[in-house]
Amino acid sequence: MLNRNDNCWCESGLKYKKCHLEFDKKLRDLRSKGYITPGIELIKTKKQIEGIKESAKINNGLLDLIGEKIRVGMTTQEIDDLAYNYTISNGGIPAPLNYDGFPKSICTSINNEVCHGIPSKDVILKSGDIINVDATTIFNGYYSDASRMFMIGQVSDAARKLVEVTKECLAIGISEVKPWGFLGDIGAAIQEYAESRGYSVVREFGGHGVGLDIHEEPFINHFGKRGTDMILVPGMVFTIEPMINIGGHEVFVDEDNGWTAITKDGSLSAQWEHTVLVTEDGIEIISQ
Numbered sequence: 702m703l704n705r706n707d708n709c710w711c712e713s714g715l716k717y718k719k720c721h722l723e724f725d726k727k728l729r730d731l732r733s734k735g736y737i738t739p740g741i742e743l744i745k746t747k748k749q750i751e752g753i754k755e756s757a758k759i760n761n762g763l764l765d766l767i768g769e770k771i772r773v774g775m776t777t778q779e780i781d782d783l784a785y786n787y788t789i790s791n792g793g794i795p796a797p798l799n800y801d802g803f804p805k806s807i808c809t810s811i812n813n814e815v816c817h818g819i820p821s822k823d824v825i826l827k828s829g830d831i832i833n834v835d836a837t838t839i840f841n842g843y844y845s846d847a848s849r850m851f852m853i854g855q856v857s858d859a860a861r862k863l864v865e866v867t868k869e870c871l872a873i874g875i876s877e878v879k880p881w882g883f884l885g886d887i888g889a890a891i892q893e894y895a896e897s898r899g900y901s902v903v904r905e906f907g908g909h910g911v912g913l914d915i916h917e918e919p920f921i922n923h924f925g926k927r928g929t930d931m932i933l934v935p936g937m938v939f940t941i942e943p944m945i946n947i948g949g950h951e952v953f954v955d956e957d958n959g960w961t962a963i964t965k966d967g968s969l970s971a972q973w974e975h976t977v978l979v980t981e982d983g984i985e986i987i988s989q
Contacts, residue, residue: 711746711936727881728934737931743919744936745912750978752843753912753938757976757988759793760838760845764989767836773828773854777809780834781820788838796837796844796915803960808835808848815944815952815962815970816906828854831864833972837915846911846940847988848974859947860969866898867945867971874923874941878933878977878984884919885929891943892924903944903970905952906962911976912938935981942974 703710709720728738745753766787767780784807788795795806803819810818810833811826818833826832835848850864870891877886888907895902908921919931923943948968955961964970976988 710741711744712748713746724934728932731932739919739931739934739937743910743917744934745938745978746936749843749912750936750938752841753845753976753978754987756793756838756840756843757845757847759788759791759840760836760847760988762791763787763836763838764834764847764849767834768849768851771826771832771834771851771853773826775826776822777811777818777820777824777826777832778822780809781805781807784836792840794839796839796846797835800915808833810835810961810970810972812969813964813967815903815946815964816972817960817962819958819960826853829856829860830854831856831860831969831971835972835974837911842913844911844913844915845988846915846974846976848942848972849989850971850973863900863945863947863969863971866895866900867943868973870895870902870923870943870945871941871973871975874943875975875977875984875986878941878979880933880935880979880981880983882933883928884921884931884933885925886927887941888922888925889927895943895945901946901948901950903946903950903952903962906942906944908940908942908974910937910939933979935979937979938976938987940974940976942972944970944972946970 703717705718798806830853837846874887874891877890902924910917948966951965952962978985
């Protein structure tokens, strides 16, 4: 245990008493009352946050580029090529490439694919498709993560509405992130809104801590109950990435590739993802 005049564990260079002493006391008090609190390993230092932000510059730039280039007739392999070339040319590494055997640099999930779609030269975008492009970048050892939806050509009113409502779900989830608030409030708000609009929320996948690795604790459910789960504290960095279906929430994973999640009833699915930082007085969106 640190003494008051020791250097703080967060590497700020300040004495513990001037930095995180009261913060740690508050966490211990909450823990003693039965609340779930994050360990120090989930609280990013100023140096780490700056590193994550530098990674996010590449990740955001990549998604901007894809937004400019994506079109009818493009293959998802061409999107993957863009991801690899842009990331490498900017000094980064595509985090998905070879992660647990994933074969590509980015995820491209179309229509009824919920997440982890694998790019292919045989998959050609056509008018009416909706596609989620999920990018994760490593830069100098730091990770950033975000995904966006793109509507290709002339899409149906139902598809457009799904994409819009899913983006609204993300915004509503982010609005629930408050220092010393509850993690469960995020999922509860997303579920309440999605279901009020007639949609369902995927249960099997969720957001996650990120920054020093591609997936860290805590897991972020996009459904649940208010006033539950971990206490959110300044310095936590994680993704919020609701996956919303037109039909039921049930999904299955493609047995052929072992990765791609698909809606069980074949209905359309959409997802938007941001990486957020909990600050002393609110939040900061890092990657989007």
